[in-house]
Amino acid sequence: MQANTTEWSDTEQLVAKEAFEKAYALETSALLDEVRRQSSSISAIDDLWNLHDFLSARRHELDGKYDFNYPMLLITFAGLIKDGWLQFDDLTSLSKDKLAKISALTRL
Amino acid sequence: MQANTTEWSDTEQLVAKEAFEKAYALETSALLDEVRRQSSSISAIDDLWNLHDFLSARRHELDGKYDFNYPMLLITFAGLIKDGWLQFDDLTSLSKDKLAKISALTRL
Numbered sequence: 770m771q772a773n774t775t776e777w778s779d780t781e782q783l784v785a786k787e788a789f790e791k792a793y794a795l796e797t798s799a800l801l802d803e804v805r806r807q808s809s810s811i812s813a814i815d816d817l818w819n820l821h822d823f824l825s826a827r828r829h830e831l832d833g834k835y836d837f838n839y840p841m842l843l844i845t846f847a848g849l850i851k852d853g854w855l856q857f858d859d860l861t862s863l864s865k866d867k868l869a870k871i872s873a874l875t876r877l
Numbered sequence: 878m879q880a881n882t883t884e885w886s887d888t889e890q891l892v893a894k895e896a897f898e899k900a901y902a903l904e905t906s907a908l909l910d911e912v913r914r915q916s917s918s919i920s921a922i923d924d925l926w927n928l929h930d931f932l933s934a935r936r937h938e939l940d941g942k943y944d945f946n947y948p949m950l951l952i953t954f955a956g957l958i959k960d961g962w963l964q965f966d967d968l969t970s971l972s973k974d975k976l977a978k979i980s981a982l983t984r985l
Contacts, residue, residue, distance in 0.1 A: 795911075797922040797925075800922070800925065801919060801922065802923060803922075804916065804919065804925060804928075805916065807914065808913065808916035808917075808918075810911065811909060811913070812909075813909075814905040814909065816909070816910070817905075817909060817912060817932070820912075820932070820937060821929070821932040821933065821936055824925070824928070824929040824932065825929065828926060828929055843913070875979075
């Protein structure tokens with residue numbers, strides 16, 4: 770895919786890292802809120818193992834999702850936008866070409 | 878080991894199961910308290926992954942420890958007594974031979 774081999778200017782790299790870190794901070798903050806909510810209603814050991822299963826799945830998902838990797842970054846950004854952790858406004862300093870590709874990817 | 882092949886009377890089986898369940902209830906209740914304590918101080922994602930690591934280790938430990946298995950039960954009971962989850966008084970209906978073996982095992 771063309772998007773995977775696109776070059777990134779210094780400015781774009783900075784914008785990309787900031788956007789990536791912003792999305793990570795938002796999503797992990799939401800996860801902390803969710804875990805606090807679940808923790809407050811734990812009353813039996815099965816509830817605890819359910820929380821453990823939930824954390825195992827979310828950790829695995831986040832580890833894969835937030836691997837900062839330029840060849841995959843347009844796809845990553847499209848996913849983060851679709852999931853609501855990032856806005857197009859966070860990426861307006863990227864080239865029009867990249868933004869068009871991200872926009873197209875969000876519609877897949 | 879002789880203790881592993883000892884037979885268990887119906888009464889001893891009942892006592893063993895009750896003691897086992899009591900220890901499990903006590904230890905898991907203490908774990909729930911510990912998790913509530915840790916959860917209340919989570920403020921960053923690394924704290925959450927530390928909690929996840931802690932739960933993974935404790936779950937693995939408890940799964941192995943609370944496998945009700947007659948050939949291993951004297952060793953299991955000795956470990957539970959050493960760790961404070963069971964008292965000798967919970968096992969007084971067992972034969973003197975079994976109690977002597979459990980007592981010896983607690984001193985290993």
